[in-house]
Amino acid sequence: NKNENILKWKNILSRGMCISIPDSKIEECFEANKCFLHLFDDGDEITPGPLTYHRFWFRDAAFMIHALDKLGYGDAARQKLATYPGRQRVDGFFMSQNGEWDGNGEAIWTIWEHYRLYGDQELIRDVYPSLRRGIFWIKRKRRKTHKKTGPEQGLLPAGFSAEHLGPNDYFYWDDFWSLAGIRDGMEASRVLGEDKDHEVFKKIYMDFWQDLQRSLKMVENRIGKKTLPASPYRRMDAGAIGSISALYPLRLLKPDDEWIVNTVDYLRQHSFFEDGFFQNMIHSGVNPYLTAQIAQCYIYRRSREAWPLIDYLLKIATTTFTWPEAVHPLTGGGCMGDGHHGWAAAEMLLLIRNLLLFEEDDRIVLTPILPREWTWKGAVIQVEQAPTYFGPMDFKIEFHGGDVSLEIQERFRKAPACFEWNFPFEIQRAEGDAGPVEIRGNVLFLSSKTHKVQVKTAGVGKKP
Structure with missing residues (x-):
């Protein structure tokens, strides 16, 4: 009945991170999306939408499970992460669908982030064989480009990855996520005392990083500036939004790194409608969750340039603080994906959390x-x-x-x-x-x- 449901939700909300701030709108948005995050939770999996997107992707789950973890719902996050070995193919591929090469990095990163927040060594030990297979899958996948001589040499093969990056290509998004996965698997091996694996993973990581740096240097020579396009053969365009993952959420690059600063500056100047990131490929609308990612880059830089983006996200939200995957710039209605986007809900929760506190290196x-x-x-x-x-x-x-x-x-x-x-x-x-x-x-x-x-x-x- 109604009273039982009210009591149930009060109990769920009281168990998680709670905030009280001098901005009632942001506080209400936080509370509403804490509820919504649980509505997207199907127990052993979490999905980014109630209809069109009511299926599992490692990509969307990375952000949504991370939000569960950072808001204090580690038990719910763990339930899903424990299923990851069963979702992995025999060859080590964490596959959402074939042609998306970012899944391995996302799966490993999400599991390691859970450990960093909760010290859950039992989970790490249980899934470690799966992480190990995932890292070796990345190593083997890169062999497909080793004989090439262009800027794609040593990167992951061309794939379609996240559709908002554009047509099939050698996406840096895939490479950054895979690098982060190898880095985090390396840390897992250290924690578990797997010294031999640690040295092997370290070499895999360094070799990959060296190839990626070589590719970025070739891009710099072609474009004439340190920027991170979507792929080594692309000009700077809205697809570069995927490459800021090197900072948020992966922390492979520093907030003031020239590659990141120039890329964020380009996107702000050329790929915005009002104060929202406008993706003119496929989505053809303002993307709330991608706008939030750029705001995160500003927050990491301690830059108040994040505030116009945050205010705009609140402005284009529905009265119940929900967003579609993309918002039509003229009508203000949805123009892509489900009308209630779970990834956007997770990004807003993570954004508000980081407005109040976040970790950087060895400090809070x-x-x-x-x-x-x-x-x-x-x-x-x-x-x-x-x-x-x-x-x-x-x-x-x-x-x-x-x-x-x-x-x-x-x-x-x-x-x-x-x-x-x-x-x-x-x-x-x-x-x-x-x-x-x-x-x-x-x-x-x-x-x-x-x-x-x-x-x-x-x-x-x-x-x-």
Whole structure:
């Protein structure tokens, strides 16, 4: 009955990451999409749509399972990941459909991300033979291009991969995902003490990375600039959206890497309608989930250029905070895929999570692009039950005019090197309960042992 259903959903939502922020629209969007993510969950698999897309892809699942993991639903994520060996072909191919070569990297990356967030060594041990076969499949697949002499030498063969990248080609998207999968399999072998495999995987990774760098250098010589087109033979176009995966979500390149910065800048200047990424190949519409990926690149760069994109995503959402796969630029209705797109729901959840905290190398970054509009006297930012690579944590920020307080509660398995806390204005002084703090303009660096901090800032926001 109705009351039982209400109680059921309250229980589901209370178990995951919870937020309270000074922006009611973003907070409501977060809560709604937490519910929707579970509606896309079919138990042993998760699908990106209720109708047209009600089937499994490793690609969409990578983002949707990752969202389950990062929002605290590790048990639901694990249920799906445990089925991955059974979805793998005998030759090691994690196949969604033939011709999509990104599946192996996505499967391995998703499993390893789960381990990073939950320390689930039992799962890693159970699926390790499958990961191992997946890495050797990538190695064998690259042999198809070894005898070539062009920029595709050593890359994965031409395939159709994600349809928003364009016609069949040697997509860098496939290569970046495969590289990340090999890297993460290498880490899994280290954790399990498989030293011989670790050395073998390391060589496979380095050989692949060397071929990819050679290809990118040839592209640079052809185009005249360090950019990441969709493939080595393509000019820069909207398909380059796939190549920013080297930063988000894979972290193969740094946020300020010239290849990434130039590619994101190109897409912003040439492939946007208003403040949404417009994919003019196949989709012919504004893609909410791809817009969110570009916003993530800005967040990693600590750039407030992410905010117009976030505001636009909220603007084109339905009244219940859903999006189709692509939005018609004139009608505002859907023009591609299901009307309720599960990948878009996952991307929005991951985007809001990273607005509040994310991991970078050995640190945890708090409020990377904190807006002034959230800093008025009496405003509160609170995050509870947030999984991180170091273990779960809660934090609460309170604004008292120019005085700001931070309280952290954590259950870390292994402490980060530090916390990085970002403000929209200069910090005048700060004092923590775990020794000295370091101030760099509007950024505060805190010991990982910190639990309470008092800050004096040079500015204060006004309540909208």
